[in-house]
Amino acid sequence: MTYETLWHRLTGIYEADEAKAIVRWVLDVRFGLSLTDILCGKVTQLSADDQAELEKIMQRLEKAEPVQYVVGCADFCGRQFHVAPGVLIPRPETAELCRWIIRENSFAVRSVLDIGTGSGCIAVTLALALSAAKVTAWDISDEALRIAAGNAEAQGTNIVFERQDALHFSADDGRQWDIIVSNPPYIKLQERDGMAENVLNYEPETALFGPADDPALFYKRIGDYAIRTLTPGGQLYFELNPLTADEVSDYLKRLGLQKIEIRVDQYGKRRFLKAMKI
Numbered sequence: 001m002t003y004e005t006l007w008h009r010l011t012g013i014y015e016a017d018e019a020k021a022i023v024r025w026v027l028d029v030r031f032g033l034s035l036t037d038i039l040c041g042k043v044t045q046l047s048a049d050d051q052a053e054l055e056k057i058m059q060r061l062e063k064a065e066p067v068q069y070v071v072g073c074a075d076f077c078g079r080q081f082h083v084a085p086g087v088l089i090p091r092p093e094t095a096e097l098c099r100w101i102i103r104e105n106s107f108a109v110r111s112v113l114d115i116g117t118g119s120g121c122i123a124v125t126l127a128l129a130l131s132a133a134k135v136t137a138w139d140i141s142d143e144a145l146r147i148a149a150g151n152a153e154a155q156g157t158n159i160v161f162e163r164q165d166a167l168h169f170s171a172d173d174g175r176q177w178d179i180i181v182s183n184p185p186y187i188k189l190q191e192r193d194g195m196a197e198n199v200l201n202y203e204p205e206t207a208l209f210g211p212a213d214d215p216a217l218f219y220k221r222i223g224d225y226a227i228r229t230l231t232p233g234g235q236l237y238f239e240l241n242p243l244t245a246d247e248v249s250d251y252l253k254r255l256g257l258q259k260i261e262i263r264v265d266q267y268g269k270r271r272f273l274k275a276m277k278i
Contacts, residue, residue, distance in 0.1 A: 026054075
């Protein structure tokens with residue numbers, strides 16, 4: 001079993017460069033082999049037990065299962081987070097959103113709410129960067145909350161996790177937030193045909209797709225909550241579907257949120273939004 005034969009087994013699913021990167025990451029994360037080790041042929045020197053484990057991994061990858069689920073972790077903002085099929089795999093675009101929030105805020109931030117936390121990658125990243133803030137994270141999924149809490153503990157952060165439905169917020173309890181951030185389900189059902197098999201077949205649909213009759217509904221309900229609970233000068237940050245960016249922006253303006261800014265991601269797509277309560 002060589003590196004060449006391993007990545008060639010994945011070329012029916014991925015382009016060659018991506019197949020190579022996936023195999024290199026598996027060999028690094030699971031077996032501690034550096035790129036130099038791989039190029040020197042140390043893959044062939046794995047023990048019988050390791051070779052058996054590697055074969056099981058390859059069989060899962062050949063079924064288009066995301067490598068992050070196979071190895072149980074994903075890289076995000078320079079850290080590794082545990083992931084499983086119950087949570088969305090953290091994306092580089094979401095890391096861009098975190099960096100924007102961190103750049104524009106200081107240790108004066110006292111309270112942060114992450115709505116739809118999933119793996120907890122946003123909440124943990126902000127808790128580590130905005131050390132004076134109390135971070136709270138919500139999700140409707142008990143499995144997601146369990147995974148997120150484990151990631152928070154592993155990264156040494158103290159985050160409050162709560163089960164909450166983003167479409168049906170509980171009555172106001174008097175809490176206010178300096179920052180509310182969310183990467184809600186936003187993909188339109190008509191976009192399904194253009195999506196990769198490894199996303200459709202394995203990642204949770206509840207974390208991917210907005211409601212069929214109103215794909216921007218999560219943004220609207222979160223906006224409704226934000227206008228009531230943000231502190232004066234508080235900020236709302238969203239990761240967006242470019243197809244509904246204008247609809248979301250217009251809705252937030254009608255609510256009374258101000259200084260709305262939409263930014264593009266690394267691919268030039270309108271991916272992020274910031275709004276402020278004055």
